Amino acid sequence: MEKWKELLIIVKSLRWYTIIVLFLGGVIYSFHTDIKRLIELKWSETDVVISSLENDLIIERALKTLLDETNSDRAYIFRFHNGVTYYNGTHKSKMSNDYEVVREGVTTQAEALQDLPTSLYLSWIKNVINLEMFVTDIDTMEDLRVKYMLKQQGVEAIAVAPYYRNGKLFALIGVDYIRKQTTLDVDNFRSNSNAQKNKFLKRTQEIGNLLL
Numbered sequence: 001m002e003k004w005k006e007l008l009i010i011v012k013s014l015r016w017y018t019i020i021v022l023f024l025g026g027v028i029y030s031f032h033t034d035i036k037r038l039i040e041l042k043w044s045e046t047d048v049v050i051s052s053l054e055n056d057l058i059i060e061r062a063l064k065t066l067l068d069e070t071n072s073d074r075a076y077i078f079r080f081h082n083g084v085t086y087y088n089g090t091h092k093s094k095m096s097n098d099y100e101v102v103r104e105g106v107t108t109q110a111e112a113l114q115d116l117p118t119s120l121y122l123s124w125i126k127n128v129i130n131l132e133m134f135v136t137d138i139d140t141m142e143d144l145r146v147k148y149m150l151k152q153q154g155v156e157a158i159a160v161a162p163y164y165r166n167g168k169l170f171a172l173i174g175v176d177y178i179r180k181q182t183t184l185d186v187d188n189f190r191s192n193s194n195a196q197k198n199k200f201l202k203r204t205q206e207i208g209n210l211l212l
Contacts, residue, residue: 077207
């Protein structure tokens with residue numbers, strides 16, 4: 001009984017906020033496992049890598065579908081940025097190959113195509129914007145810089161479309177043809193009906209809409 005009286009005296013002598021702190025400490029200690037789990041879940045929701053992972057997988061699957069539909073060998077997405085943050089409508093000083101899928105036996109190029117200054121590829125970008133980047137024979141390209149780069153990658157033919165968001169150029173989405181026997185498929189883009197070309201443009205727009 002004396003011990004309880006002493007404890008009561010001690011409690012009464014404490015300031016009110018000290019009692020609150022001790023009470024909260026006891027609650028936290030009792031539920032520390034659950035609290036830790038809630039913090040981990042909340043952190044995962046704000047983690048950029050985790051939150052975008054599923055979306056990246058969806059984009060990769062969409063590019064694989066584009067690869068099959070066009071019978072091409074490499075499908076990819078270039079996005080604009082300023083070297084730090086991605087394109088926000090006010091700058092596009094650089095572009096990077098952020099997404100890429102390839103057929104078995106075809107080399108990937110994405111790692112080498114990062115932070116490319118757009119000023120060095122103005123002609124190529126302009127051709128894409130004008131829907132003129134449906135080239136059945138790379139040797140016919142007038143842009144020597146791009147032609148040399150594509151030939152080093154083994155590209156025989158190419159088809160690239162622009163993707164706009166809110167009226168601004170947001171990304172470039174395209175396919176490469178490496179095997180000579182597949183380059184005939186690009187001829188369909190120049191058919192009189194333009195059916196294949198329109199299908200390609202529609203598909204690339206759908207893929208672009210998946211970008212965050």
